[in-house]
Amino acid sequence: MSFDPPANSGSPPATKTPGASAGMEAPGSAGVAGASGAAADPSAGKASHRVSSRWNLAAAFAGWLLPGLGHFLLGQLRRAVVLGTTIGTLWLGGLLIGGVSVIDRNDHPAWFLGQMLVAPSWAANAYRSNLVAAHDGGFAPDDVPPFEPAYARAYEQGTLFTSLAGLLNLLAIIDVLYRDPSEDPTPAAARERGADA
Amino acid sequence: MTVLLIAYRPFIDPLPIGNSVGWSLLFVPLVILVALAYKTIKLRDLSKLPRQSAVLCLQIFVFMGFAAFALWVLNLYV
Numbered sequence: 001m002s003f004d005p006p007a008n009s010g011s012p013p014a015t016k017t018p019g020a021s022a023g024m025e026a027p028g029s030a031g032v033a034g035a036s037g038a039a040a041d042p043s044a045g046k047a048s049h050r051v052s053s054r055w056n057l058a059a060a061f062a063g064w065l066l067p068g069l070g071h072f073l074l075g076q077l078r079r080a081v082v083l084g085t086t087i088g089t090l091w092l093g094g095l096l097i098g099g100v101s102v103i104d105r106n107d108h109p110a111w112f113l114g115q116m117l118v119a120p121s122w123a124a125n126a127y128r129s130n131l132v133a134a135h136d137g138g139f140a141p142d143d144v145p146p147f148e149p150a151y152a153r154a155y156e157q158g159t160l161f162t163s164l165a166g167l168l169n170l171l172a173i174i175d176v177l178y179r180d181p182s183e184d185p186t187p188a189a190a191r192e193r194g195a196d197a
Numbered sequence: 198m199t200v201l202l203i204a205y206r207p208f209i210d211p212l213p214i215g216n217s218v219g220w221s222l223l224f225v226p227l228v229i230l231v232a233l234a235y236k237t238i239k240l241r242d243l244s245k246l247p248r249q250s251a252v253l254c255l256q257i258f259v260f261m262g263f264a265a266f267a268l269w270v271l272n273l274y275v
Contacts, residue, residue, distance in 0.1 A: 099211040150211035
């Protein structure tokens with residue numbers, strides 16, 4: 001669960017994680033080998049980031065709880081701010097467009113697979129479920145429903161925005177999981193290394 | 198509709214966008230936000246973020262425009 005930087009601030013060694021004992025290669029090992037190879041031979045391909053030799057599980061979990069928080073914990077403040085803003089805006093935008101009814105684990109579980117990758121979706125789903133459970137009548141206007149269900153474009157756009165927010169957060173979580181915390185995030189340091197995206 | 202607008206509660210009720218053409222404008226912020234988030238993860242040097250995101254936005258708009266045109270033509274003749 002630790003996200004301490006590796007002792008070697010250069011290219012981290014391709015060590016095995018506990019999972020490696022079960023025949024699973026360390027997550028960073030392939031990428032580290034690729035990064036080292038890229039340094040020695042530019043034609044061998046380039047890695048966009050240095051990868052950690054250990055999984056940053058706590059930071060990845062934090063990134064699931066709140067988009068950008070994982071990068072913040074790794075010291076990547078600018079990346080955290082941009083990711084938090086963009087993914088948060090997408091998720092909140094979807095909720096604003098479609099209302100709370102677009103996050104419904106029971107009625108459209110396939111969309112919820114994407115939505116659940118942002119943890120607040122679980123809270124929104126629970127909130128919507130509580131509203132429905134506390135309501136006696138149906139959803140006809142005369143029944144005074146607790147919220148207006150979304151239909152047509154509002155429903156489509158709301159589910160699309162919230163699900164895309166979840167899928168982008170999955171990319172961010174995977175990035176946090178593998179990212180080397182000792183990597184200097186400043187542009188000057190990146191230029192010094194001659195790194196390119 | 199007036200009653201719905203008066204009772205509208207943000208984040209609880211859906212926006213009353215209906216089936217008007219204006220809903221398609223929501224595609225613009227969607228593409229911008231997706232491009233920004235993707236490039237933030239992908240780029241090592243974030244000073245290139247605005248330019249790279251703009252390029253990706255343009256690519257998405259152009260290729261989705263081509264796809265829409267192709268589907269429109271397909272719908273006309275098939």
